[in-house]
Amino acid sequence: MVGSTAGSMLRATWRRAALAALAGARSGFTAPTRGLRLRVVDHALHSAAPSEAALRPLYMDVQATTPLDPRVLDAMLPYLVNYYGNPHSRTHAYGWESEAAMERARQQVASLIGADPREIIFTSGATESNNIAIKGVARFYKSRKKHVVTTQTEHKCVLDSCRSLEAEGFRVTYLPVQKSGIIDLKELEAAIQPDTSIVSIMTVNNEIGVKQPIAEIGQICSSRKVYFHTDAAQAVGKIPLDVNDMKIDLMSISGHKLYGPKGVGAIYIRRRPRVRVEALQSGGGQERGMRSGTVPTPLVVGLGAACELAQQEMEYDHKRISKLAERLIQKIMNSLPDVVMNGDPKQHYPGCINLSFAYVEGESLLMALKDVALSSGSACTSASLEPSYVLRAIGTDEDLAHSSIRFGIGRFTTEEEVDYTVEKCIHHVKRLREMSPLWEMVQDGIDLKSIKWTQH
Amino acid sequence: MAASSRAQVLDLYRAMLRESKHFSAYNYRMYAVRRIRDAFRENKSVKDPVEIQALVNKAKRDLEIIRRQVHIGQLYSTDKLIIENQEKPRT
Numbered sequence: 001m002v003g004s005t006a007g008s009m010l011r012a013t014w015r016r017a018a019l020a021a022l023a024g025a026r027s028g029f030t031a032p033t034r035g036l037r038l039r040v041v042d043h044a045l046h047s048a049a050p051s052e053a054a055l056r057p058l059y060m061d062v063q064a065t066t067p068l069d070p071r072v073l074d075a076m077l078p079y080l081v082n083y084y085g086n087p088h089s090r091t092h093a094y095g096w097e098s099e100a101a102m103e104r105a106r107q108q109v110a111s112l113i114g115a116d117p118r119e120i121i122f123t124s125g126a127t128e129s130n131n132i133a134i135k136g137v138a139r140f141y142k143s144r145k146k147h148v149v150t151t152q153t154e155h156k157c158v159l160d161s162c163r164s165l166e167a168e169g170f171r172v173t174y175l176p177v178q179k180s181g182i183i184d185l186k187e188l189e190a191a192i193q194p195d196t197s198i199v200s201i202m203t204v205n206n207e208i209g210v211k212q213p214i215a216e217i218g219q220i221c222s223s224r225k226v227y228f229h230t231d232a233a234q235a236v237g238k239i240p241l242d243v244n245d246m247k248i249d250l251m252s253i254s255g256h257k258l259y260g261p262k263g264v265g266a267i268y269i270r271r272r273p274r275v276r277v278e279a280l281q282s283g284g285g286q287e288r289g290m291r292s293g294t295v296p297t298p299l300v301v302g303l304g305a306a307c308e309l310a311q312q313e314m315e316y317d318h319k320r321i322s323k324l325a326e327r328l329i330q331k332i333m334n335s336l337p338d339v340v341m342n343g344d345p346k347q348h349y350p351g352c353i354n355l356s357f358a359y360v361e362g363e364s365l366l367m368a369l370k371d372v373a374l375s376s377g378s379a380c381t382s383a384s385l386e387p388s389y390v391l392r393a394i395g396t397d398e399d400l401a402h403s404s405i406r407f408g409i410g411r412f413t414t415e416e417e418v419d420y421t422v423e424k425c426i427h428h429v430k431r432l433r434e435m436s437p438l439w440e441m442v443q444d445g446i447d448l449k450s451i452k453w454t455q456h
Numbered sequence: 457m458a459a460s461s462r463a464q465v466l467d468l469y470r471a472m473l474r475e476s477k478h479f480s481a482y483n484y485r486m487y488a489v490r491r492i493r494d495a496f497r498e499n500k501s502v503k504d505p506v507e508i509q510a511l512v513n514k515a516k517r518d519l520e521i522i523r524r525q526v527h528i529g530q531l532y533s534t535d536k537l538i539i540e541n542q543e544k545p546r547t
Binding site for chain 2: 054055056057058059067070071073074316371411412413414416417420
């Protein structure tokens with residue numbers, strides 16, 4: 001066909017032009033290599049066999065963020081190029097078309113969680129949504145209700161919001177979790193008091209992948225007339241959620257955890273019965289007065305597209321990810337002794353696998369696995385050297401907590417990537433254990449816990 | 457317009473696979489090829505012509521998306537993944 005030949009020639013010309021531009025402007029313009037400064041600046045642009053140093057690592061850290069699905073980018077681009085109107089401009093077509101796109105996106109998000117579009121408020125991400133939910137509800141009802149319940153394994157933004165509420169005079173109960181990472185429902189019931197306004201428990205934990213019994217928690221909260229908020233950032237689009245079946249009153253959604261853009265999220269706030277929330281951000285009254293500020297149309301269009309895709313692909317993705325997760329765990333557990341999986345193996349989202357490798361230091365294993373992008377603990381806490389508070393909450397031994405690695409499997413992860421990761425992981429764990437005097441002692445049958453380390 | 461024939465569906469299938477192999481990003485490329493194969497296989501035994509037409513229309517829209525996104529990916533392409541060196545380019 002003439003069209004396709006012309007098309008492929010055009011493509012080739014584009015590519016040549018783009019590469020030429022890059023070669024010419026390489027001194028100043030570093031966009032493609034800005035990502036990972038692995039390569040030494042050489043003339044490698046056209047080299048036939050790139051050296052090992054120029055290759056990018058595999059991405060196995062989907063809990064930190066996910067790549068944009070190409071279909072999401074395709075939905076967003078028109079609103080970044082041509083349809084750039086402010087959705088709150090009521091007087092011209094630019095505003096109207098932008099508003100229509102925003103409302104379409106709202107419907108897509110609502111449909112994924114079984115909500116009404118009027119119950120969805122767009123925010124800048126799950127952190128903002130969590131802040132709005134916890135601080136907004138607590139402050140609105142503060143004249144009569146001064147108590148908040150949450151868990152010890154929540155995301156930092158929830159814990160920090162609760163801490164700031166404590167400074168304002170609220171009482172907060174941080175529920176402990178069992179060794180499996182799941183809360184004890186009886187403890188939850190005991191913790192709810194007559195002046196409790198809100199219970200906040202995340203659906204799927206971002207570090208160990210544990211699924212909390214949301215439907216049961218929703219049942220308890222609704223029977224005790226307490227609002228139930230869940231941070232569903234890691235769960236939306238991955239497991240089926242229905243805010244009515246599960247009696248959820250508030251839910252936080254994050255765009256960049258479900259193959260959408262970064263910088264956007266949403267909060268679901270129930271209308272029947274109405275949940276009153278004090279707005280955190282003042283301004284022009286956009287988003288029903290809950291969150292003033294121009295709604296970023298391209299980003300929310302991306303979020304909507306990502307939610308619609310997630311609804312369509314949920315079953316297919318879940319099946320695939322479960323199979324790959326099973327493969328990863330089986331291969332590692334069968335080749336290495338003394339590996340512990342953190343978190344309940346059944347009430348668990350398969351795409352987030354947290355393993356502790358005994359007698360191996362987590363940071364050194366991460367550095368050894370330099371060809372795979374992994375994390376030990378969450379991105380928010382990866383700056384500090386302290387072991388993750390989530391692992392501490394589930395009762396992991398100090399030394400095992402330091403040896404944990406989180407493997408993330410997502411929509412775009414391939415079997416080859418899993419196999420490569422497993423192979424490298426096994427190789428390096430064995431190598432690091434060979435070098436470890438603790439491992440030697442264990443091999444000799446010494447029980448490490450019985451050792452009395454001398455004080456110098 | 458006549459209902460989509462078997463030949464048209466196969467043409468569409470081949471066109472989508474052919475286009476998807478040009479994704480410069482390894483993860484997108486592997487996903488697209490895999491998803492297209494699985495989707496066509498899953499809907500292999502649909503009999504209702506209205507449903508078939510709807511699926512064909514969706515596939516045509518998806519083919520356009522693939523074309524655009526392959527192009528954009530090539531404009532902004534970057535280094536290959538460590539794993540692309542080792543594995544033979546599977547179909």
